[in-house]
Amino acid sequence: MSTLTTQDTFNSILESAPKNFTELRSKGKAQYLSQGLPALKDEEYKFTPIRKKIEQTISRFELAKSFEVNALDVKAAIFAGFEGSVLVFTNGKFIPELSSYDTTLTVNEITDQPDLPLGSIAKAEKDPFVGLNQAGFQDGIAISLPKKSKIEKPVLLLSFYKSNEGQVIQPRIWIEAGDFAEASFIDLSVSMDDSPYFVNKVVEIKGGVNSQLNYYRLQNEGKHVIEVSNTETDIREHSRFTSVNVSLSGDMVRNNLNLNLIGSNSEGNMYGLYLLNGKTHVDNHTNVDHTIPHAESNELYKGILADQSRGVFNGKIFVRQDAQKTNAFQQNNNILLSEDAIVNTKPQLEIWADDVKCSHGCTTGQLDEEALFYLRARGIDKTQAKGLLLYAFAGEVLEHIGDESFREYCIALVGDRLGSKF
Known part of the structure; x- marks a missing residue:
């Protein structure tokens, strides 16, 4: 299989991208070309050889096209007991005819919303895969919740994936909640076959004042899937955001989750479980940025690893100089069930304020005898x-x-x- 260069990779994706969001795509291109696909020499990816994996696995580095699914496929993919809105996607493209949702929500394809401030939360300079998505995303969705709206039942983001000879899928999601709005989102993906593909997903969540948002995610796709997801949110005053990520399958998975606490009395919660076997590799990188006084963050990630699987956890908490009265807690615990399973864990605190309560820690071991x-x-x-x-x-x-x-x-x-x- 031919080796990909940064320039070839970018050009093949750009050719299929719509000719909109010109300035956004130009910035994404510049950032991606300046960084390229990360290698092991890059500190943020030192334990995850994703560049090598992509080059070995993806044979057609071009955007995979949408494909047809039907109502029976949707019904079969929805888990028992679910009641709520369903937004259906195939290879990142929104399928409105198979979707049904609370009329309080406003749902539009991103390509029809040229004034969306895409890239204002998940910035291309933070990660090369954000730049790649920003430059070449083809389809996506914008979800808006009006002020004081309360969506009682969850919103299921149901994504079907299928690739031809190993292609690239670049979903883009924008969620914006007005002041005092409340909602829960469930991100669920389904592999339609066992073929390899690469998903490069970006989710931006903009919460209003006093908003209460939950984002739950399950990764249980095919064994040959490579996936990078960048999820980032701004959390404003008196607001709460909770993320729960459960990773069960895949070839190599990288999850970047960033919470920006930019309002007083805000709260950010990050919970994760990775239950791995075979040769599955899951890398969770989290970042909590405390910029304002009187805010709280809680983080708990746990891993159970068997066979030759590998887990990586790197959690960072930044407490800026002005962020007095911060409470920040972080913990990573792992159980290894095989001598061949590996975990690399690195919880981090960077504190520039002096009136705070912060703690972090990690454990790795076997079952309690x-x-x-x-x-x-x-x-x-x-x-x-x-x-x-x-x-x-x-x-x-x-x-x-x-x-x-x-x-x-x-x-x-x-x-x-x-x-x-x-």
């Missing part, structure tokens, strides 16, 4: 006891999923994995 002995002494066999301990470990993250149907769906997936594999 005393707890395992305790359960076995009460008549529980080893396999079941092991599964119970692992389930309890994972459940601390899953309990932060507010929607009951999605939480039960994730619990069932995790339970099946723990019961059958471990």
Whole structure:
């Protein structure tokens, strides 16, 4: 397979991009060309050889086109008990005829919204993949919640993916909530076949004052999928944002999650679970930026790794000089079930204020033998006891999923994995 150069990669994507958002695309192009695809020498990607993986896997570095799905495909993909809005996408393109949603929401294709401030939250200079998406995204969606709106039932972002000989898919999502608005979003992707493809996704979330937003995400796609996602949000005064990310499958996955606490009495919550086996590689990079006094952030990521899987966690908390009275907490815990499984973890605090409460930490080890002995002494066999301990470990993250149907769906997936594999 031929090796890709930065210039060739960019040009092939740009050729298929619409001729709109000219200034935005130009900035994305400049940033991407100045950085190129990251290699292991780049500090932010030192444990994740994604450039090599892309070059080895993607045979046609061009944008994959939309394809047809039907109502039966949509019905089959929706988990039991779900009630709410459904927005359907194929390879990043919004399919309105298969979607149904609360009329309080305003939903438009991004290509029909030339005045959207795309790139104002997720900036191309932060990550080369943001620049690549910004320069070459083809389709996307803009969701708007009016002031004081309360969307009682969750909004399911249901993405179907299929590629021809390994192509690139670049979804783009913009979510804007007015003051005092409340909503929950569930991001769920479905692989239509077992072919390899590369997803490069950017999600920007702009919350208003006193807004309450939740963003839940499940990654359970094909074993040959390469995926990079950049999710970034601005959290304003008296607002709360909660993210829960559950990663179960894929070839190589990189999740960049950035919370910008730009209002007093704001709260940002980040929870993640990666349950990996085979040779799956998942890299979670998070960033919380405290810029204003009287704000709080909470972060808990947990990993269970078996076989030759690899997990990476790099969490950064910045507390700026003016951000007095900050509360910031971060924890990463991992259980290794194989001598060949690897975790690289690096929780970080950078504090420039002096009146704060901040903590961070990480643990990596095996199952608690005393707890395992305790359960076995009460008549529980080893396999079941092991599964119970692992389930309890994972459940601390899953309990932060507010929607009951999605939480039960994730619990069932995790339970099946723990019961059958471990």
